[in-house]
Amino acid sequence: MLRRLSFACLLLLTAISTAAAVRKVDLIVTGGTVITMAGPNIDNGAVAIDKGDIVAVGTSSDIAKRFAGTDTIHARGSAILPGFVNAHTHVPMTLFRGIADDRDLMDWLQHFIFPAEAKNVDRDFVRWGTRLAAAEMIASGTTTFTDMYYFESDIAAEAKKAGLRAVVGETMIDFPVADNKTWDAAVAYVREFVTHWRGDRLITAALAPHSPYTVSRAHLEQVRALATELHAPILIHVAETKNEAAQIKDNTSGLSPAAYLDSIGFLGHDVIAAHGVWLTPEDIQTFAKKRVGVAHCPESNMMLASGVAHVVDMRKAGVSVGLGTDGPAGSNNNLDMVEEAASAARLQKITLGDPKALSARDVLEMATIGGAKVLGMEDRIGTLEAGKRADVIVIDLQQPKTQPVYAVESAIVYAASGNSVVTTICDGKVLMRNRKVLTVDVAAAVAKAKEYRDRVVRSLK
Numbered sequence: 001m002l003r004r005l006s007f008a009c010l011l012l013l014t015a016i017s018t019a020a021a022v023r024k025v026d027l028i029v030t031g032g033t034v035i036t037m038a039g040p041n042i043d044n045g046a047v048a049i050d051k052g053d054i055v056a057v058g059t060s061s062d063i064a065k066r067f068a069g070t071d072t073i074h075a076r077g078s079a080i081l082p083g084f085v086n087a088h089t090h091v092p093m094t095l096f097r098g099i100a101d102d103r104d105l106m107d108w109l110q111h112f113i114f115p116a117e118a119k120n121v122d123r124d125f126v127r128w129g130t131r132l133a134a135a136e137m138i139a140s141g142t143t144t145f146t147d148m149y150y151f152e153s154d155i156a157a158e159a160k161k162a163g164l165r166a167v168v169g170e171t172m173i174d175f176p177v178a179d180n181k182t183w184d185a186a187v188a189y190v191r192e193f194v195t196h197w198r199g200d201r202l203i204t205a206a207l208a209p210h211s212p213y214t215v216s217r218a219h220l221e222q223v224r225a226l227a228t229e230l231h232a233p234i235l236i237h238v239a240e241t242k243n244e245a246a247q248i249k250d251n252t253s254g255l256s257p258a259a260y261l262d263s264i265g266f267l268g269h270d271v272i273a274a275h276g277v278w279l280t281p282e283d284i285q286t287f288a289k290k291r292v293g294v295a296h297c298p299e300s301n302m303m304l305a306s307g308v309a310h311v312v313d314m315r316k317a318g319v320s321v322g323l324g325t326d327g328p329a330g331s332n333n334n335l336d337m338v339e340e341a342a343s344a345a346r347l348q349k350i351t352l353g354d355p356k357a358l359s360a361r362d363v364l365e366m367a368t369i370g371g372a373k374v375l376g377m378e379d380r381i382g383t384l385e386a387g388k389r390a391d392v393i394v395i396d397l398q399q400p401k402t403q404p405v406y407a408v409e410s411a412i413v414y415a416a417s418g419n420s421v422v423t424t425i426c427d428g429k430v431l432m433r434n435r436k437v438l439t440v441d442v443a444a445a446v447a448k449a450k451e452y453r454d455r456v457v458r459s460l461k
């Protein structure tokens, strides 16, 4: 009897000590190949998430021993990755998707985009455009996007509602635009905008002077000073086209766009340069030294025939390079980061005549931790590691188009697409589960997009 009792006590004690060792967490994603982007992949791995943060990454059995999830997402046959970071886009332009393709940049801008924007863009427009874009981004695994447009505070509000992380840059340009009719109005807007969003977990407000050819030297200097004062990042298009490089050269007695920006003290670690197609070897060294990040947009560069950025040289020189889709109107035309990664790899291969130029792993890195570094957010996002924000996606590799899997990175980049993403989690919140987007009314956004299409067509007649 005594022996039986002590055995029962032992059992009880074991149960108590096991229960004490198991920590309750909000969510566990388990059973897939975890691509941490911070070390080797973990087969049959898991990620434990609590209060918006990653608390542990390990094998499924290790995580099961240490944690119990209030909610569990099973990812067998799938890859578990950090959410994608889109380093350059203009999300409300989803409502102009396909408005005028296959044209020269200036024809496209002057005859379609600028008039269409002048006649249609207001707060409602950017809000609906951001909803449509948010649905698309969530459905294709993007958890952080970097935006340049107008009414950016409204874009921030929509991003937050959808549960997405965003670096949102209010466009500043030397002519009247949809929201701010003067430069001074833009400066006042930016001050209020940056102050309003300060300290937000999801939103980082930024200044977005459009480019070195549409903003004067005095205004660029003012932006630089204001960004330093407000501790806000700067988003800017730099060296996108040959034309731009020629124009700046003429106006500055021989400087490249990047050298010009450097000569006026504009460059720094807080500057995110979109495109950088026409950077010279000296510019690349300058960017590395000044820690300027580059948002490489291969599909936009191909679509608008802008040229091919020297991505391999930039990476070798130590420049942080992320991937951006650019706007979805005539320069892409979607926000699919898987497709963007594949394009980035293929474009370097054909240009350099070297299939080894950029690997599947390289471009996945650019789509995740590379983008995080460009944004100066590598301490929070871009890899799956304990202590980082829980931005996690699950990519289904069981579909015919991705089977069989010999190398998981290759399956994702060269065989899957954004549609292969089945689950999207940002800051610990599940935004899409089993392909169902939970935080955006997708049907309403699509219906509104159709309405806007008719309105835009009428406005251009």
Ligand SMILES: [Zn+2]
Pocket (backbone or CB within 6 Å): 088, 089, 090, 237, 274, 326, 327
């Ligand atoms: Zn752009």
